[in-house]
Amino acid sequence: MRLFYQQKVIGKKSRKLQKIPFSIDEPVTTLQDLLVQLVTQQVQQFNEKMVDTPLHLYLTDQQLDDATQYGKVHFGEKKNDSLQSVDQAMSNMLQAFQDELFLVLHNEESLDSLTTPLTIQEDDVFTFIKLTMLAGRIW
Structure with a gap:
């Protein structure tokens, strides 16, 4: 079954949420299952x-121009190159x-x-909204 999810981080400038498709294989009866x-x-x-990362990374002129508009130029490399645990x-x-x-919104x-x-x-459509803590003192 095909479903969609959206992600939103409070405080980020992107206002439009992009629907990302995903599929489920097993029956889902609760939020935890999903x-x-x-x-x-x-x-x-x-x-x-992590396995498919090329050894030689480079940027085209178009990618460089696009990245400078957002103020961050990077090669797409991951800082953590270890495989992640599903259980963790x-x-x-x-x-x-x-x-x-x-x-979570359904x-x-x-x-x-x-x-x-x-x-x-x-x-x-499932929407995930990451909440952020406010800085400062409570009192």
Whole structure:
């Protein structure tokens, strides 16, 4: 089944959310089931990119011009070149959700619990909003 997800970080300048397609293979009955499948896919994609990184990195003139418009020129290399653990990523995701570091919306409806039952249809959209802490003192 094909679904979409969007990501938003509060405070970032990009206002338009881009729908990114992903598919689920196993039946999903709760939010936790969905998050487990999505995190597993993301870690696998990250680890595959690590293997496919070319040895000689270069930028074309067009890529250089595009990068200077955003104020950051880089070669796309990763600072951490080790493969990531799916289990560790799963643990981090569950802890972050319990600590309310991100919100999940299913077609604009907030999901507050990992055990929330889901009724998913083709082309549903899940939005992930990463919350940021405010700087300063409480009192």
